[in-house]
Amino acid sequence: MAGDITGIGAEVVVVMVPLPGQGHLNQALHLSRLVTSYNVPVFYTGAALHIRQAKHRIQGWDPLSISNLHFHEFPTPPFETPAPDPKTRYPTQILPAFNAALLLRDPLRQFLSDLSKKARRVVVIYDSMMAFNVQDIPSIPNAESYSFQPISAISIYTFHWLSLQRPPLPPEAEILNELGNFETFVTPEVLEFVKIQDDALKFNSGTLFDTCRVIEGAFLDLLAKDPSAGTGQLWAIGPFNPVILPENKDPSTRHKCLAWLDKQEENSVIFVAFGSTTTLSDEQNKELAIGLAKSEQKFIWVLKEGDKGDVFAADKRRAYLPEGYEDEIKDRGLIVRDWAPQLDILAHPSTGGFMSHCGWNSSMEAISMGVPIATWPMHSEQPWNAALITKVLKTGVEVDDCTSEEMVSSQRIADAVKRLMASPEGDEMRRRAEEIRGAIMLSVKDGGAVPREMDSFISHITRE
Template sequence: MVTHKNPVVVVMVALPLHGHINQLLHLSHRISAHNVPVHFVCPTVQAHQAKLRLQGWNPNTISTIFFHDLPIPSFASPPPNTSHKFPSHLQPLCEAATHLRRPVTSLLRKLSPTTHRLVVIHDSLMGSVVQDFVNLPNAESYTFHSVSAFSIALYTSEVVGEQTRNLVDPVDVSKDELSFEGCFTSEFRKFITDQHEFVKLSSGRIYNTCRVLEQPILELLETEARKNNKLIWALGPFNPVNIQSRSKFSGKDGGPVEQCLNWLDKQASNSVIFVSFGTTTSFTKQQITQIAIGLENSEQKFLWVVRDADRGDFEKDNIIRIELPEGFEDRVKDWGLVVREWAPQLDILAHPSIGGFMSHCGWNSCIESMSMGVPIAAWPMHSDQPNNTVLVTKILKVGIVVKDWCPREQVVAAVVVETSVRRLMCSKEGEEIRKRAVAMGHYIRMAVGDNGITQMEMESFIAHISR
């Protein structure tokens, strides 16, 4: 028999892909800082991997976060496919994760009697897993969207989509960049549709963004949400924004992670471009060669993460060592560093030597880069990344486009890579973009700080779920 009830308990349910788990781990940290118990649900292997990669805080020291690493059925885990940038090799993992419905329902039933209000925050692509919360009298749910508000607004309704498109000069942006054309496989598009069917059950939506970045877009979404008595919360950026010293939990002393940070310590301020394309995309050998030649010819300092995409089962034995042009690493050793393992992105972006970020423009990377005041050279691969590229380069104007979305199947030539690096790192245009990015980072950090607009919105959210 329960003698003491919490005012509120939060259950966090993540899609088991790194970019999704990472955001909800950081949100869990922010919510738990308000003395709210958070129960974090994720498949065992993926949760373990995400905690190893976590930066900015140690999950083992947060007594109000309880991890539930649940098993899922075995699934096929094919290697990444370099012929198509969308990570279809991860769909079996996503499908297997939908079998968490029964254990999640069991957890909700167990927690319900312990609290006055049980709040479920779930990834929009895990809607079917949490649907049984409706059978608990004290439970309510909030849908978390792992993408920008801009990306969601384009597809919320025809009216909101058209209003959102009007924010962009049609001369600057092609129709394809504001659509999902070519962004998903048909199989994953169906998966999204099936999971989004359950969004209507939630009381509102949560975004990893802030009003400094997307206020006009959030206002459009709020107007639409009010028609259905829903709420919108902009609680980002979730990631730590004041990295005073490198994370103690991102790697072993003396290992590759520590070595790359030590290398950055020796470089001048704003002199290095960070080149990394996330955890879901693999390049062809031909494209890798062109990137290498472009970076070498640019004669600009760089830190390049060269690794294969994550596999669904994180089987290390199957990770392919990417081959670079013969002699490349020796030739660039005085101004370039190649990192072949997962790299601590937050620590790197926060480092004063970083002056630019060549990125796939996944939302994690975008919001982390902008919160650190680092301009972006955008090279979108799939999913929401073309939309994010438009937001970053055409609306916020804190980046440049490396590769247009329309000729997405073409190999990007070395000269394009070289030109893009030089344009961002050592041109007058690049310097102006960097100034805007630095200012943007300052405004974002103020928003998250004491009495900032994001901090106040977080306090409002905590008050709402604790009512």
């Protein structure tokens, strides 16, 4: 059901424009919750299908319980939903949904125009990968726009540095010399989609980051000092996700894996998940299965095919496992073949590590829950997030660095898991991760750095 604007009489309203990918939808919805806590109404917009997805998968709070959070659904544009191709690291199966979302430009402009007649100011917060859809904002006199970056500050700074042909780096950023070019980790189709966004928008009132200075202070400072980076005034208001989750002991609504975790010792389980869109080949799944068994550590492994553009499509392929594997590991491991409550798993005291693709949504959830990471980036900016975790924060070990197309061997996987879960080095990473979580908890408390940044942003958009 579309959000009703007839009763809106607020001075300032916020309109959220997310990209229809799970990590992006999720961050935008968490950000919406933060804005509404200031008694500012928010309209979360998008195709009906993707709004349903966002609401269905949100964790840590109930979006229907917030009276000033409205969901404005546009009819879902038609698009193809191809099956994932495990031969490519980038989840090309979701690109048709991204391209279809660009058809929402006109209905979004009409909605913003109608809303502008009801409010003194319309503030549009758009995913930086949805700039095409908000390029008409200058035609609405009382509207202004802000981008939110669904990726890390280290990535944004890197892209800017690469665009300048790699000039000399300040000491705090010299790590970037060790990493590759963005083009190496994406497909030409993705580069074309990014170019469409870059070409569409030549104005920006400021940028919101799902990060905080505890995590990325050096790179936020570098972006703030360099006007040519294009971020304008910036506000670091992450983590967007809740950092304390409500307790849920109701077995009818609690995922089965949490009951299994309840029976395990503290910090004894590694959680293995590669985000909502990654699909590993059968051969790589076999190596991963053998590697987890070789490690002799307890684990929860979310094993499923990557999302299509329509996550509710029924024809999903069952991901491969060696025959008899689940029986062999039943005392030490749990295989989850459906969508799993990642935030709840990371927050559980039995979870002591996380093997991840290092998407920024997953990275922030793990960092904010104090869980160290075995990094296995797959595409896009994920190698930079992995470098932040292993080389800057020093809360992770490397499984793979995304630079080779070769299979990651079972022995390499087993060695990384043992380093993280069963070594003094891993214990030190857990201590460090918990220390960072403690600093994040202080920064998000009343009077902390994050609320001050959020106060600053809200004061700015509600100014007279």
